[in-house]
Amino acid sequence: MAVLALHGGTPVRKEDFTVWPVCDQQEEEALIEVLRSKKWWRFAFGQGVELIEPEEGERSQVVLFQEEFARYHGCKHGIAAANGTGTLEIGIRAMNLDIGDEILVPAYTYIGSATCVLQNNCIPIFVDIDPDTYNIDPGRIEGAITGRTRAIMVVHFGGQPADMDRILAIAKKHNLPVIEDAAHAHGCEWKKQKAGSFGLFSSFSFQASKNMTSGEGGIICSNDRNIAAECDALMWCGRKVGRPWYEFHRLGWNYRMTEFQAAILRQQLKRLDEQVKHRERKAQYLSKRLESIEGISPLVQDERTTLHGYHIYMFCYNESALGLPREKFIEALAEEGIPATSGYTFPLYKNPMFLNKRFINGSFPLGTKYHDDIDYSSFEEKCPVSELACNSQAVWLPQNIFLGTEEDMDDVVAAIAKVIENKQELIA
DSSP, X not given: OOOOGGGTOOOSOOSOOOOSSOOOHHHHHHHHHHHHHTOOBGGGSOOSSSOOOOOTTOOOHHHHHHHHHHHHTTOSEEEEESOHHHHHHXXXXXXXXXXXXXXXXXXXXXXXXXXXXXXXXXXXXXEXXXXXXXXXXXXXXXXXXOTTXXXXXXXXXXXXOOOHHHHHHHHHHTTOOEEEEOTTOTTOEETTEETTSSSSEEEEEOXXXXXXXXXXXXXXXXXXXXXXXXHHHHHBTTOOTTSOTTOOOSOOOBOOOBHHHHHHHHHHHHXXXXXXXXXXXXXXXXXXXXXXXXXXXXXXXXXXXXXXXXXEEEEEEOXXXXXXXXXXXXXXXXXXXXXXXXOOSSOGGGSHHHHTTOBTTBTTTBTBTTBOXXXXXXXXXXXXXXXXXXXXXXXEEEGGGGGSOHHHHHHHHHHHHHHHHTHHHXXX
């Protein structure tokens, strides 16, 4: 057996994988054009969703991007903002919920999926994930619904859409809107319908690691005109379309996207379709090869997922079967040149913020007239799949790997096989 790189052997891979972000002269020229225009923000061109028609050739990059991105994702309206966490917060605020209302949120996701709920003085109720996809488990949703539930949030985790057939049926039965956190799901499809077009609204992120990026940024997409107009007003400090610019109609935020960000994203959007398909082809190739390795089980791509973005490629590592701690496996894999991680250290509800209930004003609104207190540590028993994923099972590979070649995938397979073949060295 070849000696592990961790113990002085030759690494399987010495070359870097495809560097992210991908950009070229198109982004450079777009940025220079904005720079020279001296119009660096959207409102140099008009206000709100219904912009005053500008002179020919003088349209805002933000407005153009909103239209192009929303249309690509099968939505009528797009409202761009500073980041994806902010768009989730704004979208929920536009729903005009009451203090103490509940929103169901998957337990295995980024913190922004829950903080956007708390920032609106509502309560996130965590639901476990499906063991095959790591998306919210439809079979556990109805058990979490109470008289205070006002929405179901799905996260299309890693780029695979959640089971929208079952989730929409449950939502319709209980008369609940669906919110789509599509931060990982640019260009992805469920039964040939784009992720982000199913719910009341969706939120996409353009943070540096995302499959489309301008460093930071986000967008709300919706087919609901009223929600779109409300989000637009909230994003711009509470102004109202058609009213004087210094007239504020409700508490809002300053979450504007710049013309520079939009100019970059318009070029990124041109590459998206091919990049998504390329990642999917390479990920499917890798999954087929990994199936033969003991203790490694790639997550399942549901046959109804007609386009998987693979923002994160995940496989399940069987720690008990292999007898090798996951962290040792990942450490050895990294030395072989494969940038794997274990993902989230613990489910959302185990963050100190939830255990200590440090929200906007202490634990408010928990333990008040608006809502009974919640012991967030109690969700451990309700979310065994999330616990297992965090504690010992999940292994993540980043999306940029899958913009490469089949030979790159072969290196991933070879490194994983090498580490497992040499596991006794790591156990000793």
